[in-house]
Amino acid sequence: MVDLIAKTPCADLLPIKVEAVTLSEVTPEAxxxxxxxxxxxxxxxxxxxxxxxxxxxxxxxxxxxxxxxxxxxxxxxxxxxxxxxxxxxxxxxxxxxQSDAWALMRLEGAGGEDVLARLTPIDLNPGVFKRGHVARSLLGHMNAVIARVGAEAFEIMVFRSMAGTAVHELEEAMKSVAARAALR
Amino acid sequence: MRIKCPLCGDRDSREYTYMGHETYLDRPGDEGWSADWDDYLHLRDNPAGVTRDLWYHGAGCTSWLLVERDTVTHDILRVELARDAKRGRG
Amino acid sequence: MRIEGYGRIDRDTPLNFSFDARNFQGFKGDTLASALLANGVRLMGRSFKYHRPRGVLTAGSEEPNALMEIGQGAARTPNVRATMQEVFAGLEAHSQNRMGPLRHDLLSVNDLLPNFLSAGFYYKTFMWPRAFWEQIYEPVIRRAAGLGSLSGQANPDRYETGFAHCDILVIGSGPTGLMAALTAAEGGADVILAEESAHFGGRLISEAEELDGQPGPDWVAEMLEALHETGRVRLMNRTTVTGAYDGGTYGALERVGLHLPMTPDLPQECFWRIHARQAVLAAGALERPIAFPMNDRPGIMMASAIRSYLHHHGVAAGRKVTLFATNDDAHRTALDLMAAGVEVAGVMDSRTDAQAQGDYPLFAGAQVISTRGRQALREITIRQGGSEQRIETDCLGVSGGWNPTLHLTCHMNGRPVWNEDIAAFVPTEGAVPGLTPAGACNGVYSTSRCLSAGVAAAGAALQAMGAKAPEMEIPEASDSPGKARALWLVEGKGRAWLDFANDVTSKDIKLAAQENFRSVEHMKRYTTQGMAPDQGKNSNIGALALLADATGRAIPETGTTTYRPPFAPVSLAAIGAGGQGKAFAPQRFTTSHEASVARGAPMIEAGLWYRPSYVPRPGEATWREACDREVTMVRTHVGVCDVSTLGKIDIQGPDAAAFLDFVYANMFSTLKVGRVRYGLMLREDGHVMDDGTTARLGETHYVMTTTTAAAGEVMKHLDFVQQCLRPDLNLRTISVTEQWAQFGVVGPRSRELLNTLLDSPIDNDSFPFMACGEVGVAGVAARLFRISFSGEQAYEIAVPARYGDALYRLLVAQAEALGGGAYGMEALNVLRIEKGFITHSEIHGRITAFDIGMDRMISARKMCIGKPAASRAGLQDPMRERLIGLKPVGAVKQLTAGAHLFEEGAAPVAANDLGYVTSVGFSPTMGHFIGLGFLSDGPSRIGDRMKMVDHLRGVETLVEICDPVFHDPEGEKLRG
Amino acid sequence: MRYSGWQVLKQGLTGNKGWQPAWRDPDPKPQYDVLIIGGGGHGLATAFYLAKEHGITNVAVLERGYLGGGNVGRNTTIVRANYGLPGNSEFYSHSLKLWEGMEQELNYNVMHSQRGIINLFHSDGQRDAYARRGNTMINQGDDAILLDNAGCRRLLPYLDYDQTRFPIYGGLYHKRGGTARHDAVAWGYARGADMRGVDLIQQCEVTGIDIENGRVTGVQTSRGPIRAKKVAMAAAGRSGQVAAMAGLRLPVESHILQAFVTEGLKPCIDHVVTYGMGHFYISQSDKGGLVFGGDLDFYASYAARGNLPTAEHVIEAGMTLMPMIGKARLLRSWGGIMDMSSDGSPIIDKAPVEGLYVNAGWCYGGFKAVPGSGFSYAHLIATDRHHAPAARFRLDRFNTGLVMDEEAKGSQHNLH
Missing domain, CATH: 3.30.70 (Alpha-Beta Plaits)
Known part of the structure; x- marks a missing residue:
């Protein structure tokens, strides 16, 4: 009997952590x-x-x-x-x-807005983009769904095939924000 | 430039793509080629001033929008869902 | 030289740096310019045309002269303003635009023949002999031209872009800007305060001025604290707002790492896109030079710059300083220098009624008529009344008044207006919606009136946002605007410079007028005045004033050129940070990517995706060997290929069928459930947009496939048709491209392979050609489609993408067990050419259904997108170039894509051109090259011999025109 | 006065007092044989060739601003004859031949530099499509070479052959392509026309076109009415407004094309290079600035200025293709108003109104077309017969279906 092993979109990409901010994969049931x-x-x-x-x-x-x-x-x-x-x-x-069409990531930690400010044209300031708010916008050159799921937590959805690019761009932004913080 | 999408709110113009003049909503009914078709596909008033044209919120809610704006000052005067505008035209 | 007790620098942190390989020492807080002046260095560059010695003129980003190369190797950056480059330990700076050492630039020979190099001389010569332009004249001119040089290597540093949002953006942090920011924050607005230099406070850091009885810098510190207290102000120093764009969007460049030694992960610069509901421009003003003879020597600088170097950096720009001014403001330089113990040898004030404000020698009604000193200023000659007199001096401060820094207000084509009271141009009202100029940039030159102007502007911005303007207490400050009187030109022997960088003198302006380049735009382009790195900040107003005189017009009538973004130059690496290397476009990987790479398959780009070119086996040296084997393997056994990159669109709803009839040329409402059909999609202009198969999974459920290239375009087109043309139809569409991993199982043993995996096996009756339906693979719900792009019996099996990798490896293993295996794009291409199937090589955008022999597919029973336009006479002309096959029949066996077709005996020239070849490949099945192409009246030329000519590849082949379907024209294999 | 090296020497020795005005500033006469609306490159070249080739000199060029103030003064200065479609191929081939004789013909150094243009391609499919165009160019009698990756590395060592997103397979190399100093082209033709008696009238905006029973009789302007038997439109981005004065609607929509220049640099880019996977083209001016451009802003506009998303996208294409330009700094950006036609090719034809002529729809290609358009338009105005190289640029082609869709993008104006 043959058996098909399942792989998640960010299997060998996440989690990553830079200073106070972590990026991890979320795999909903469906x-x-x-x-x-x-x-x-x-x-x-x-x-x-x-x-x-x-x-x-x-x-x-x-x-x-x-x-x-x-x-x-x-x-x-x-x-x-x-x-x-x-x-x-x-x-x-x-x-x-659509269970397999999306790579779902969770960005958590202080300064999440600053990380996403490098990639997303919408205003994610807590006063404007509150918990429970969802926006379909850009993440770099990709279409993305961005939701605030906590005071210091966002969920980001991009198409599965672009998970690599999304993780790379988010990691670069996390490093840059951390390097600036080290100056202060 | 910023366009206020009726569903998503005020967004940077990089989220939209532009197709052309409002005339695209009024597809002629003739089955064969006609002067109306030449008008529809090719001829344009091309005004320097207020006009209305079709935009697609591709990076947002994938709605098509009818935008009233000024081609000289780039002021955006009014935005509505193209679906509603089309239905309004009967 | 350095002056004790002055300057806001950190004297406990000495920093070693080098300039042209000579080591110097500065302090933290120095700029390259202030540190060089402190070390007595005044020669810092060379001008563009005459290569004359140049010294620093200003203390800000408007610096035209002190442009240098910073850094080594790939990190070398040209044209850096020494006035903006902060010193850090190990900073390496080099002068530029010279042949040989800076002190002996061989190109300064140009300075010996100024009369022959006047404005526009190059339009009047270099015309003979014709070939010399590319071979001699142009290379020489290009060598001498240009300023700094690029390293030619890829940019190694990190740059970034970002988005920022606020209610009110305040641009500039002098007295006007600080009060505007505080007012806005107190009024409840979220504020961004952007300041170009490293320190906040604007001119207050460079003046000995008091506010509320305390020194300017202390007041600034207090204001910053107050701003911090509001919790609403984002302070952004080292951030230049470079452009005003539509909708309250501003471009801004932040210098992040340029003032520090290399720091890992720290970007050098960040290009911000700031969206502000309202903005206040508080950018101050720039001091205006005067055009007097020989006014370009190192050591001649702006009077306000001398004060900046003294107060901000603790540096005296000279030991024996003179001044040449038209206003009282500049006298402060004399007072401040004397207070610091520096000798002031004389103040030449062009106004006869000028009054001294301290015990320095004043020459009222005097003008400087000449200067001496090759590498640096030594002496000036002044004229007062009838007499002339020489004065020894090593530093001459100049002030012809002030020009408001209104550039951003011109970014939407607004032209500034002349204000006679201050003899300067001021912003025109409402030039940029939502941007309120205030303070010196609006022509208000006194500190106290600037403070109130800042409050008023922020108040207006608050009201425009529907908020209330708070009551603000205005600090007590000086209110001494002083009457300005313009002095544009001092007549005398010797050239008078207007544009120090591009070497444009008053003679050039007069020549432009003489040759009728009277418009200010013509003068600018003819003389290149204002086209240097400082973009006319130091020369535009002076030049147009001279043009007005030379053409007998007043200044307002002459008008000014307009300013365009960026306000200050922006590195391409910053604004283009989102593009470098792989970042330019997302990478899309299929689920079988690792498996293909593991088999050594070279992955080639297909749109944003990557697909295997071929899957080599040991001993295969060239791609052709692998490709021929793969084609034969599919024809004789079975091949497996990932087809997940094709677009897949889920279409559901009561009117799904009617919708498909409207977007496809052929009928889909007649397709039975459980069946698939090939569809041709037209653009509204009657030409083919895309093709592909659509399957009917249920009464109201279809799945459409598109080509990889057109997936996005088709999705947008379907949205357009639903929302803009047929909102009456009740259906819903969504992309499922990424939900399913889909693989082709192709060849005579394809069914045999599938039956080793399917939960319930299939046969020709239960699953005939063009069937589709749900199947099970190891308990996983999958979809099976019996469609063929090769002409063989073939299937495509789709599973949820999470199982893609596993299923691909399994399918390949089973295929190899049955004598087949994985195959790539090269083989897929040959297989489809053998069967006469088209791709976007054929439907390249100028092709109609008629051209590819599919005009019958445009159903007569219904309307569809593109049908009326396709019926135009010109698109039905049989003499159009129409789809054909071709094969070599002469001695030459090679075919090339992109070759053209001619009658056998005709010369291969445009007049005889009858068609072209779109796709070619060696067919191991047929044993020779085969190709597809388009030929005038093609279908009626089947069997004819023609000549295929490819000039570029030097190939000429005798070919026979044939039916595009080479292999199994009857299609028995499909239905086997 | 004839320009030459001797003249520069002689005038230089006498304080440059002897240089004559490059053109006069005449007041408009009440009547001319031909009126040309638009003092840009095409209008001025048409006037020049009417005078030089057809001896028609009672001509006035009416310019609402200053000569050469429109698109001819705001483009990226590229000159080439590398078109693929019949109609375009002949026209630009003829135009390039006129470029090659322009300096002698105008006695004005327009700095036409045939430094070569390389259209890079990034896949086998794109290579074959460029090969088809290259073979068309050679069939037309022009030059083309197909470079492979190694050929590109030799000619363009500074491109990113390793990290770039879309690998460089090769390039279509057109050696006779290159650049020219745009202002000098306008001034050269203006001086040449003025010397032959043509009146160049600046600050004179046409506000109406007089038509009496189907025939054009003259125009209304901001400096009074002027009568003429023949009126030729050459208003580029403003073609829509001018045609409307004669009750005509054109298949044209006006769009913004941004152009960019960096600060001056020592020589580092010696050719014109275009990118195949994003709209980007670049060359280096003789003064050392990198001049580049790319996509339209894509929305209809007359604002002569663009927005950031397009600027960023164009520069991103430059950065992925040649990251060495990263340290160069953008000095200035501006916008031209492109008259985008529905199929991407121009119109040189008679209007349905007797005596009225249309020259419009130049999209991106107006600058390289200046001599060819001037020559062919003058021929049409003078003889009422289409000049052979421009014979396909008909108004009615959209009805017959014989459209000339060079970019193969369909009928949407902004996609060409």
């Missing part, structure tokens, strides 16, 4: 995109709530309960992380398995 059909956002959100206890998030936001989270990832689109979706949702929305 990631499923949910795109309600015409006029079906509310009914899909209700179906999600009854099946998994969370509603669909509005633009730029995320909802969550326990280890299940839904993040807003584009016009009329959200992604549910942490659980296989109940088939009951199918008539209301297009569901598509």
């Amino acid at each position: 990631i499923t995109s949910i795109m309600p059909y015409e006029g079906k956002w509310e009914v899909a959100s209700e179906a999600l709530k009854s099946a998994h206890g969370i509603t669909l998030p509005g633009p730029g936001r995320s909802t969550g309960k326990g280890d299940i989270r839904a993040i807003w990832t584009g016009a009329g689109q959200a992604m549910v992380l942490g659980a296989r979706l109940d088939a009951g949702l199918a008539p209301h929305a297009a569901l598509s398995d």
Whole structure:
């Protein structure tokens, strides 16, 4: 009987640590995109709530309960992380398995904003980009999903095939921020 | 330059790509080639001043936007989802 | 020389540095310029055209003369301002733009023939004989021209870019800037205070001035503390705001590591993109030189610069100092020098009613009419009333008034306006939306009025943001603006310089006017005034004033040229930091990347991805040997190839079928569930955009594949059609390219291989040609598609990407067990050419369905994108170049892609050009080269003999035109 | 007055007092045979060739600003004849021949430097596409050499052959390509036209085109009306506005193309080099500045200035291709207004209004086309027959489908 061994996107890339900031891989149980059909956002959100206890998030936001989270990832689109979706949702929305499409990283530590300021054009200042906020923007030359998941913690999603580039760019930014801090 | 995406909010223009004039929303119905098609694909008023054109928020929410702006001062006057603008045109 | 008790330098930290291989010592806080002056060095460079000796003129980034090369080898940086380079231990500086030592620059021979090198002389000569330009004249000119030199080696240092955001950006930290920043912060705004130099405080650090009764620098320290207390101000020193762009975006260059010895991981510079809702420009003003005869000698510098070197660096720029000024402000230099024990030999004030402010010899109504001293100033000649007099001096401070530093306000084509009261140009109102100029850069020259101007500007910025302007207490400060009177030119014997770097004199300006280059833009380009590294900061106003005189116009009528980004030059490594080496574009790796590399397969770029070129076996010396073997292996046994890089788009919804009918030329609503179909996608202009297969997995569920190259473009196109053309259709699309790892299993034994892995085996009936469906592999839910790009019986199996590596290794092992193995792009290309299949080599953007014999695929039963445009007469002309196959039939056996096709006997010239070759490859299956190409009226030329000519490769081959499908035209193998 | 080395010597010995104005500043006469709208490179060259080739000298060039103040004064000065499509191939081949005789013809040193241009390619596919274009150039009678990686290393040692993101496979080398001093081209043609009696009228903005029953009769300007039988548009980026004065809509959209120059440097780049995996082209001016450019800003604009994302992307391409320029400093950046046509190729044709002529749609290629466009446009205006090298630059090609899509990008104006 043949057996296929699974590999995660950042298997041999993470974790890395530079001074106070660490970058580690996050591997959710599953990631499923949910795109309600015409006029079906509310009914899909209700179906999600009854099946998994969370509603669909509005633009730029995320909802969550326990280890299940839904993040807003584009016009009329959200992604549910942490659980296989109940088939009951199918008539209301297009569901598509994205579990293997994304490399998910967690950037943690004081100065995370400064690291991302080297790569992301959006303002991640805590006063503006609060816990639970999600943005689809750029990470260097790549498209990325960036979420604040704590006072000093961000989650970053890039396409799986670009995990190497993302880790390299984040590590360079971490080193540069640390080198500047050493001057002060 | 900055464009305020109706869904994502105010963003740097590096997140968007530009297609062309608003006329792209009004695809002619004729099955064969016609003067309307020549207008649609090629001829442009090309104003020096206020115009409306189509932008794609590729690095953001992948919405197409109809942006009213000034081609001389680069002021952005109004932004709406192209989907809503198209539906509004009936 | 160094003066005790002066300067904000750290005398406990001496620093050794070298200039032109001579060792010197400075202190922490010195600039290269101040340290060299302290050591009595005044010759620091050479001018561009006449190669005359040049000394430091200023104490800031506007320095035109003291440009040097810093560092060694690959780290060497040219054109560094000595006034901005802070000294650090081990700093190596070299003078530049010289042939031989700085003291004896051979190129200064140009200075002997100034009359023959006047403005624009090169437009009037060097025309004969024609070939001499590239061979002699241009190389000589280029050798003499240019300033510093690049090392020619790759840049080894680290640079970075960053984004910053704030409510109010304050540019400049003099009295205006500090008050603006404090007001803004007190008003509740998040503030960035950007200051170009290493220290905050602007002119206050360089003047003996008091605010609220305490010395300027102490007041500055207090203000910085207050700013820190608000918790809202981000202080960014060594940061020059270089450009104002749309939407409140500003470019800024921060010098991060340039003042330190090499520090690992520390960038040399950072190019910031700052987004500010409002901004206050508090950039101060620059002192204006005067054009008097022989005014370019080392030792002649700005009066305010002498004060900077004294107060900021504790250095006296000379032992016997004279001044030539048009205003009271410059007299402070005399007072400050005497207070420091330095001899002041005389103050020449052009105003007859000038009053001395201390016991120094004043020559009212006097002008300097000449100077002497080859390598450095020795003596000046002055004229007062009717008499002339010589004065021995080693340093002459000059002040023709002040020019507001308004450059950023011109970055959106705004032109400054002339203000007669201060005889200077000031910013035009609202030139840059959201940018409020205040203080000296707005023509307000007194410190106390600058303080209130800073408060007012910040107040306006707060109000513009909907916040309230706080009440601010204005410190008590001096309010002595003094009446300025302009003096542009002193007539006399000898050249009077305007642009010290590009050697533009008053004679050149007059010549431009004489030859009718009257527009200020013409004068600038004809004389090259203002095109040197200082971008006219020291010469623009003087030059346009002379032009006004020479053309009988007033200054406002003459107008000024405009300033463009950057305000100060920006290293390309900083602004382009995101591009160096591999960083230019992300790298995308397939799940089988390691496995391919492990087998020695060279990986070649395919868009942003990497794919194996071929998979060599021991004993194979060339790629051709591997490729021929791989092609035969696939034709006779089975081959495995990673196809994950092709775009895959999930399309679901009630109107998915109607949508596909609209974007594809051919029909998809008629495709049965469990079947796949080849689709041709047109652009709206009727030409082919992309092709690929689309599978129907369910009633309302399709998966579209695109080529690797067009994946992004197609995704954006589908979004455009859904949102901008057909919002009436109810469907949803999302990329699944990265969700699935997909592998081709190709060849006669492909089914046999799959059945060793599938949970339930398949056969020709359960899985016929063009079938698709869910299958299981070791319990993993996979997808199988029976499609072929080689003409063989073939399948593509897709598993969630996490299993990609494992499945690829398994498939290759099973293939090798069955006499086959892994194959790469070269073999894939030959296989598809043998079958007449096209790639983007054929559909290169100017090709229609008609050209590739697929016009029948444009369904007559429905509208689709591109159909109307494709029906234009010119795109249906049979004489268009249309797809054909070709093979060599003469003595020469080689075909080349990019060759052109001619009738057998025709000369290979444009008039006889009938077509071109797009793809070629040696076909081991056919035993000879085969190719695809386009030929005028191609399909009706099958069987004809033609001549293929490739001038570039020197290949001429007799070819026979044939049907593009060389191998198994009936397609039995596909359906076997 | 004839310019020469002797003249420079003679004038230098007499204090340069004898130099004559390069052109006059006449007031507009009420009537001319031909009016040219636009005092840029194309307008001035057209006036020159009308006078020199066709003896038509009762001509006025109307310039709203100063001569050569538009795109001819703001480009990256590249001159080449390395086009692939029939129509473009003949035109730029003819134009380059005119460049090669320009200094003698104008008696003005435009510093035309045939230092060679190398279009780098980064894959087998791109190599074969460039080979096809190179063979077209040789078929046309011009020169082309296909360099491999080793050939590039010899000619361009400073490129990054190891670390760069897209490896350098080779380059299409066009030796007769090169650069020229852009201002000098405008001034040379202006002086040449003025000497032959053409009136160059600056600070004179055309505000209207008079048409009476289908025929053009003259123009309205900021300095009064001027009558003429023939009116020729050569307004480049402003073609849309000028054509609208005659009730015409053109297949043109105006876009910003930024150009950049660094501080002066000793010689370090001796050719024109273009990058194949990002829009970037660079050469070194005789004064030592590295002159480079790349993509449009991509949104329609008349602002003659661009924004940072494009500037950064262009410079990033430069850094990945030749990291040695990292230590050079950007001194100045500016923008031209490009009249981008729907297929990327220009229009030299008669307008539907009798006596009105259209010259527009030059996208990036306007500077290298100055002599060819002037010559062919003068021929069309003088004879009402299309000049052979420019015969395909028709307005109606978009309706017939015989578009000339050199970049193969389709009908979207900003993609060419």
